Amino acid sequence: MLPFRKMHGLGNDFVVLDERSAPLRLTPARAAALADRRRGVGCDQIISLEPAGDGADVFMRIRNPDGSEAGACGNATRCVAALIAAETGRRQVTVRTIAGDLSAEVHPDGSVTVDMGAPRLDWRAVPLAEATDTLHLPLAEGPVESPAACSMGNPHATFFVPDLDAIPVAALGPLLERHPLFPERANIGFAQVLAPDRLRLVVWERGAGMTLACGSGACAALVNAHRRGLAGRRATVALPGGELGIEWRASDGHVLMTGPVATAFVGQLDLAAYPA
Missing domain, CATH: 3.10.310.10 (Diaminopimelate Epimerase; Chain A, domain 1)
Structure with missing residues (x-):
């Protein structure tokens, strides 16, 4: 059985899995099945904790309910930062994502501030399909x-x-x-x-x-x-x-985001019971 933790930031909820000791090899289909609110655990995103290498405390992989992978999630970053801070006893945590490293600070009241980095404003960086003024899209x-x-x-x-x-x-x-x-x-x-x-x-x-x-x-x-x-x-x-x-x-x-985190419950699941 695989331990998991159900967490949320303001109701934006996550199933958090720990892959730091061994990879779970989650396929898009299996991630989607876990996220299903009727046949799985149910969540907005599946969060996997993976080894980060030098310069960060943990790598956070984010999978959407349709199985696709997301580059960033502010509420999930706060949740993961709170978990790592509880493990290490340090209030300053660096979370690595496919979009880059995010630094976070866990406050005494349990809230978390995440430095989300600088916004990218050029049309190529959003990205958009064609050269467009990002302040007023023709849409x-x-x-x-x-x-x-x-x-x-x-x-x-x-x-x-x-x-x-x-x-x-x-x-x-x-x-x-x-x-x-x-x-x-x-x-x-x-x-x-x-x-x-x-x-x-x-x-x-x-x-x-x-x-x-x-x-x-x-x-x-x-x-x-x-x-x-x-x-x-x-x-x-x-x-x-x-x-x-x-x-x-x-x-x-840089853009700073501050908000609460919460653990709804912890449990165990049989990963093999979900379609691969």
Whole structure:
């Protein structure tokens, strides 16, 4: 039997598996089966802890419910940082991902701040399918239009709307995620600016659908709102699952995300019982 831990950041939930001593060789089909909320454990992403090598404490691999691999996940990074801090007794942790290294600090109250790095604003880095002004994409669907885009280790497009409650996120999200402008698909955020230091946000995540919270999406929303002149460099981003503190630091251009983590339960599973 394989031990696992079910964790979440503001309801964005993960099955965390430890592959540091031996690889589990998770296939896309098996990851998707584990993520299934009726036939598996159920989660927004499968998180595997792997050896990192020099310069980091752990490598974090992120698999979506459709079996695809994600480059970054802010809420999962906080969860993993809290686990490694509990193991090592150190509050400073470096988590390696396929998108780069993320440094994190675990605070005495249990919250975690992650340095998500600098946003990538060039159209090639998002990436987009053609040369485009990332501040105003030529994109519209139903009641939303002209999002701003950036990469936070994964592609994000943020639509700014006057009334978030009036937006049919579940209908628009899958259409926009797979728009031809996004060759690697995109996370689609719908943001309402309540004040220069407060945003409401719902995110349709590529490969996962609508989640209760998206950490990298909250970072992208603040970055794009500031670029549009709608918000300052520091704001509280209210998501369906709770609130994150986001700062786009002026000194080095890095984005800092602070929020809670929680363990829902621990258990064991028979990996061989899931389709390979």
